[in-house]
Amino acid sequence: MATQLEAETRSDNDAFREEVRQFIADNFPAELKGKANALAGVDGPTDENAAQKAWREAMGAKGWGTPTWPKEYGGGGLDKKQARIIDEELARAGAYNPIGGMGVMMFGPTLLEYGNEAQKREHIPPICRGEIRWCQGYSEPNAGSDLANLQTFAEDKGDHYLVNGQKTWTSGGQWADKCFAIVRTDKSDKHHGISFMLIDMDSPGVEVRPIQMISGMSPFCETFFTDVKVPKENLVGEEGQGWTIGKRLLQHERTNISGGGRLAGMMGASLGDIAKKYCATDGDGELEDKVLRDKIADFEIRWNSFLLTARRAMEESKAAGGVSEISSVLKKIGTKMSQERSELLIDIRGLQGLGWEGDGFSTGELETVRAWLFGKATTIYGGSTEIQNNIIAKRVLGMLDHQ
Amino acid sequence: MAVLNEEQEMLRDMAREWAVNESPVTEFRKVRASGAPEAFDRNAWSTMGQMGWTGVIIPEEHGGSDFGFMSAGLVIEELGKTLTASPLLMSTIAATAIVLGGSDEQKAKWLPKLASGEAIATLAVDEGASHDPAKIETSVSGGKISGTKAFVHEAHGADLFVVAAKDGLYLVEKGDGVSLTTRKLTDQRSHADVTFDGATADKLTGGGDSLLDDVLDRARILTAAEMLGMAQQVFDVTLDYLKQRVQFNQVLASFQALQHRMADLFADLAQMRSAVEAGLQAVDSGFGVARAATIAKAEANRVLHTMSNQGIQLHGGIGMTDEYDVGFYLKRARVLEASFGSTGWLKHRFAKLGGY
Numbered sequence: 001m002a003t004q005l006e007a008e009t010r011s012d013n014d015a016f017r018e019e020v021r022q023f024i025a026d027n028f029p030a031e032l033k034g035k036a037n038a039l040a041g042v043d044g045p046t047d048e049n050a051a052q053k054a055w056r057e058a059m060g061a062k063g064w065g066t067p068t069w070p071k072e073y074g075g076g077g078l079d080k081k082q083a084r085i086i087d088e089e090l091a092r093a094g095a096y097n098p099i100g101g102m103g104v105m106m107f108g109p110t111l112l113e114y115g116n117e118a119q120k121r122e123h124i125p126p127i128c129r130g131e132i133r134w135c136q137g138y139s140e141p142n143a144g145s146d147l148a149n150l151q152t153f154a155e156d157k158g159d160h161y162l163v164n165g166q167k168t169w170t171s172g173g174q175w176a177d178k179c180f181a182i183v184r185t186d187k188s189d190k191h192h193g194i195s196f197m198l199i200d201m202d203s204p205g206v207e208v209r210p211i212q213m214i215s216g217m218s219p220f221c222e223t224f225f226t227d228v229k230v231p232k233e234n235l236v237g238e239e240g241q242g243w244t245i246g247k248r249l250l251q252h253e254r255t256n257i258s259g260g261g262r263l264a265g266m267m268g269a270s271l272g273d274i275a276k277k278y279c280a281t282d283g284d285g286e287l288e289d290k291v292l293r294d295k296i297a298d299f300e301i302r303w304n305s306f307l308l309t310a311r312r313a314m315e316e317s318k319a320a321g322g323v324s325e326i327s328s329v330l331k332k333i334g335t336k337m338s339q340e341r342s343e344l345l346i347d348i349r350g351l352q353g354l355g356w357e358g359d360g361f362s363t364g365e366l367e368t369v370r371a372w373l374f375g376k377a378t379t380i381y382g383g384s385t386e387i388q389n390n391i392i393a394k395r396v397l398g399m400l401d402h403q
Numbered sequence: 404m405a406v407l408n409e410e411q412e413m414l415r416d417m418a419r420e421w422a423v424n425e426s427p428v429t430e431f432r433k434v435r436a437s438g439a440p441e442a443f444d445r446n447a448w449s450t451m452g453q454m455g456w457t458g459v460i461i462p463e464e465h466g467g468s469d470f471g472f473m474s475a476g477l478v479i480e481e482l483g484k485t486l487t488a489s490p491l492l493m494s495t496i497a498a499t500a501i502v503l504g505g506s507d508e509q510k511a512k513w514l515p516k517l518a519s520g521e522a523i524a525t526l527a528v529d530e531g532a533s534h535d536p537a538k539i540e541t542s543v544s545g546g547k548i549s550g551t552k553a554f555v556h557e558a559h560g561a562d563l564f565v566v567a568a569k570d571g572l573y574l575v576e577k578g579d580g581v582s583l584t585t586r587k588l589t590d591q592r593s594h595a596d597v598t599f600d601g602a603t604a605d606k607l608t609g610g611g612d613s614l615l616d617d618v619l620d621r622a623r624i625l626t627a628a629e630m631l632g633m634a635q636q637v638f639d640v641t642l643d644y645l646k647q648r649v650q651f652n653q654v655l656a657s658f659q660a661l662q663h664r665m666a667d668l669f670a671d672l673a674q675m676r677s678a679v680e681a682g683l684q685a686v687d688s689g690f691g692v693a694r695a696a697t698i699a700k701a702e703a704n705r706v707l708h709t710m711s712n713q714g715i716q717l718h719g720g721i722g723m724t725d726e727y728d729v730g731f732y733l734k735r736a737r738v739l740e741a742s743f744g745s746t747g748w749l750k751h752r753f754a755k756l757g758g759y
């Protein structure tokens with residue numbers, strides 16, 4: 001199945017492919033083969049070893065970690081086809097893209113659209129080189145799904161804003177250098193009183209407190225702002241335009257969470273192959289457990305059709321220019337399917353698939369258990385599935401607002 | 404809810420009161436924090452013994468109350484609601500094996516101690532990560548047992564193991580020839596691979612050819628009772644949460660999308676309760692146990708699976724935190740789901756029992 005998709009995506013552009021291949025051969029440290037981008041996520045501190053650093057710098061210098069972003073700000077200046085070739089060649093070599101995180105997934109594209117020239121010059125290149133970690137200051141205790149209810153207030157003090165309030169669920173807040181936040185600049189208007197601004201996490205008055213999750217990890221925080229000074233030039237767009245900008249960023253987030261197309265690679269081996277390692281097979285090499293076999297086939301069929309949908313949506317929205325409302329559909333399906341996959345993995349592995357720690361479990365097994373638990377969040381953050389349904393019903397289908 | 408007699412109502416109310424007051428989830432947190440492999444509180448266990456919960460299915464002549472499975476299920480359900488960590492479920496299951504298959508001597512030796520809680524027993528059947536009683540290699544020769552049992556629940560506190568060997572069930576005491584390898588699972592309870600290497604094994608000769616199946620059916624039903632308590636609790640706390648959490652200037656409970664979700668879950672829960680109660684009653688009446696057990700555990704698997712996922716989803720970000728209890732139910736749910744029959748395995752069994 002994966003091979004059919006692969007065959008479809010094989011792009012010609014042979015000379016460029018050759019260049020990429022050579023670059024990887026020259027620069028990708030062999031010891032990193034098969035490893036994932038430890039820095040891209042929000043789940044760990046930024047200690048990197050020499051090989052990781054060298055690889056990040058090599059890719060960053062080329063701009064190939066952000067291949068389609070404009071060259072003038074440090075991107076690769078490439079088209080989608082070439083970007084796909086880079087992906088394919090990285091996968092072929094067992095290499096990974098060392099540039100990632102929220103800066104790449106959501107903040108960068110948003111700033112490229114709404115930021116002024118000075119902001120782009122300041123913030124985009126370090127993202128392309130993977131030098132800066134961004135976190136997202138959106139949610140508050142009483143502003144979750146109802147994000148526009150946020151209360152963190154930025155008071156205009158002439159040359160700067162003075163920010164006071166509390167954010168919560170700030171992923172990677174304890175490791176981030178900077179925060180893109182939406183804050184209130186006008187208390188009289190729920191939506192138009194919101195502004196989008198950039199806050200240095202090491203500014204005096206910023207305090208983060210990690211929260212432990214059900215998966216045992218503590219990758220997200222409560223973030224407190226007490227009289228934090230934010231320079232005026234850190235306002236993105238106009239004052240009061242924050243809701244529009246913030247929502248656009250969420251579209252990027254959704255597209256990325258849903259997996260777009262890359263998730264396919266992340267998902268790894270087919271469930272059928274994994275099942276054959278853990279479960280009995282009959283003389284024909286088929287799984288003895290026919291109920292499980294049916295479940296896996298059912299999943300893989302729908303998973304492939306999701307990938308095809310993501311592919312089609314990407315192509316259509318590219319033709320139409322930019323991200324689209326379909327990001328809600330992709331997020332809704334993609335997150336549900338990755339959760340289903342985790343549940344199936346546990347089913348396949350039985351109690352061996354439920355290890356918490358200690359001996360008797362492989363690293364891979366323990367990781368999938370944690371990922372299964374963490375994965376429950378994907379239908380909650382970035383706008384929950386229920387909120388995606390509301391968006392689809394109201395904005396895409398034109399159904400009425402019941403609230 | 405099944406129609407209960409006075410005795411059962413009293414038992415249930417007592418269990419509920421104790422669980423809520425003396426064994427809320429904070430008690431499970433203490434057990435977890437202690438990191439002790441045994442994973443239960445000995446004081447709580449002795450209280451359970453004093454209240455007679457350890458002897459509910461044990462005949463009066465052996466020190467129990469002989470209240471039956473419905474009654475045992477009621478207690479286990481209440482303790483499931485607060486995730487009380489104890490070997491009650493496993494020890495009760497193991498006791499059924501002795502009740503069904505033990506000789507007079509074996510009964511006299513073990514049942515009074517199990518009834519009082521002085522001794523703890525557990526059941527060791529599977530040799531792989533998935534429930535599969537058809538694949539047993541453990542064997543006994545000259546009264547000595549050899550083999551390894553995988554993921555035995557409550558193994559660390561057990562004084563007695565009821566072990567499935569190729570030719571039947573055996574009683575094996577902890578001690579020489581019995582060694583444990585801890586396996587820490589997501590529910591943070593006691594699990595271990597138990598290796599029997601020439602330990603003395605005392606065969607359960609009664610109960611006929613179907614003894615293992617009969618014991619496992621009872622294991623399925625009682626496990627489903629714990630799952631019922633868990634599902635009920637997740638439902639209740641989620642409903643409470645939706646009634647008080649405000650977003651968009653309204654309580655979440657006012658959104659129709661969520662109302663319908665809760666209505667679906669409520670209907671599922673009703674089905675689960677009927678299936679579990681019917682299972683318990685089937686054992687008490689001695690009729691159609693195998694089929695009832697399959698239905699009870701399969702429905703418990705299905706509904707608790709959905710309920711535990713929805714519990715987190717509907718709580719939003721807060722449900723993902725360790726500080727909040729709802730995640731614990733998810734973690735225990737999958738362990739019980741995989742024990743004594745996954746959904747797939749139960750579907751096979753149901754079809755087999757139906758002859759198709």
Ligand SMILES: Cc1cc2nc3c(=O)[nH]c(=O)nc-3n(C[C@H](O)[C@H](O)[C@H](O)COP(=O)(O)OP(=O)(O)OC[C@H]3O[C@@H](n4cnc5c(N)ncnc54)[C@H](O)[C@@H]3O)c2cc1C
Binds near residue numbers: 145380381386387719
């Ligand atoms: C692991 C994780 C990481 C996160 N990282 C970040 C981050 O880096 N930065 C950040 O700002 N935020 C982050 N969040 C916060 C996330 O965006 C919010 O949790 C999310 O928006 C949901 O808000 P809430 O938790 O307040 O849930 P609530 O809004 O209270 O929702 C509870 C439940 O009610 C449902 N619901 C709410 N409103 C409606 C409605 N109108 N109709 C139907 N159903 C409804 C929801 O779908 C959900 O199921 C993260 C969350 C998690 C879990």
